[in-house]
Amino acid sequence: MPAYVINGHLQNQSIAGIMTNTQPKKVLIIGAGISGLSAACYLQMNGFQVELFEKHSIPGGLCTSWKKGDYTIDGSIHWILGSDKGSGFYKMWSEIIDLKQVSFYNHEVRMELEVKENTNKYGSKIFRVYTNLEAFQNYLLDLAPEDQKVIRRFIQDIRDLQDFELPPVLDPLPLWPSIVRGIKMSRYLRFLYILLKQKKETNFSLSRKFKNPFVREAFRLLFDDNEVNMLVFNFPMAAFDRKSAGYPIGGSLAWAQRFADRFEALGGVIHYNTPVKKILTQNNQATGLLVRNDRVHEADIILSAADWNRTVFEYLEGKYVSDTILKLKEKQLLKIYYSVLLVTFGLKKDYKEEVHFSRFPINHILESPCGTKWNRLETHFYHYDPTLAPEGKTVMACSFYTENGKYWIDLRKNDRKKYREEKTKFVDAIIALLEERYPGMKDQIEMVDFATPATVLRYTNNWEGSAQGWLPGENVFASTPIKFTLPGLKNFYYASHWSRPGGGVPVAINMARDIAIRICKDCKVPFRTKRFE
């Protein structure tokens, strides 16, 4: 039996043994995405009897990949926050899967960005973001010695974030060690100070501090000419430098499959191809699920880890709402995260000479039939993952973010022929742009795949094809208005990437862990985990 860390202490026993004194409660979970799978693992580990219901034939939800010919198209993760020690997410992932079994690829260059107006002192328009902070600082100092003070401050701001394990994952400890830890935790006050200091800095405000025109333009363009809080850049950079934001070789579905395997190894059950139609209630208590073929499954507790809008307004028919929930439904409090047009090519050449990720300006505006316009293109060569394409070949993806996913969803629903035609036209426009950038690429294409917001909706039910739930509001630290429970309904819980604006797989596992802690607390079961070390 492998050694695990339980509540910070090395153990050799199975955790199931710890729970034999508690009456197992039955929990039914809707959705086998990363949120549902993680919550299922945590609850099963804590002695609950858990069954998962998934509409698709595979686990993962948005965290997925699919095959087309010899190529694998990846639909989600570019890197996993917490792929190595030093992050609270490392601890969380390790509670569910053995990260030592996963090969992570750590990029040397996070991205290349081509600026439009200026050139650097070497006559190049390409700006490189190195993942190693020392290398990035030296690169910036070489390009802009006149900005030495700003550069050193910027790099130090990122290094300051590295002093803290985020989010803190606190194992329960006996009294004295926990008091000692409490005292040590006071250093997190410094973290609050750092956040307050960095909170207002955006790529635009930082850019204005540089005298060097090339570097100034590059920082302005960091997020496709949008103004974004620098913490959105700095937090991942702190992890990249530590090699704790690696890409899991095998891609998103392989990653999700590990969670499904773990849940089944813990004794849990997954019902695939089983869409949930209704959450059944009696006297304002959730009692079960009505699924495909009108079969009823009863339980003590229902947890939805599926789309927030459908859960509240379709499966529960909008019966358990508050003013806040109604405002969320009307998108008055938060906007829905962008949906993605993901165009992927299978290329006969491996393009290893190209950096894996780059953004560059295009000569004319690219307009999607949904009305979204782009003046830049981004290319993502997956040549670093040999599992996605045959030897000597590669997969390359172009992503386009849109606020108008509904257009594609409605078009597919109302006019399938036009939907296909629009897709073809859009792909042709991209191929023409790629050909300008990478002469000869057109002839290397032997596979094309185009996933639209309608694809996302069809396979995952995410509202308007959202890629990450809600878009964060202006204040990235504002508390989330999405609660784990609904007013007036007992024995029901909700947790997914919709639970915290910004979403993503780290939020998915974080919310899953928090909801498992909450359910354990409500059922008076001490929350325990075991960790692969």
Ligand SMILES: Cc1cc2nc3c(=O)[nH]c(=O)nc-3n(C[C@H](O)[C@H](O)[C@H](O)COP(=O)(O)OP(=O)(O)OC[C@H]3O[C@@H](n4cnc5c(N)ncnc54)[C@H](O)[C@@H]3O)c2cc1C
């Ligand atoms: C193109 C793209 C790129 C991304 N890149 C990144 C990235 O680099 N980093 C990152 O962190 N995140 C990324 N994300 C986001 C990330 O994949 C998601 O935030 C995360 O996987 C959401 O997990 P979840 O379990 O909360 O929700 P989901 O994945 O949506 O899972 C919900 C599950 O519920 C199922 N379901 C829904 N309704 C029902 C029903 N009625 N009955 C049964 N089952 C149902 C769905 O089929 C699905 O499996 C990306 C997403 C996309 C689309």
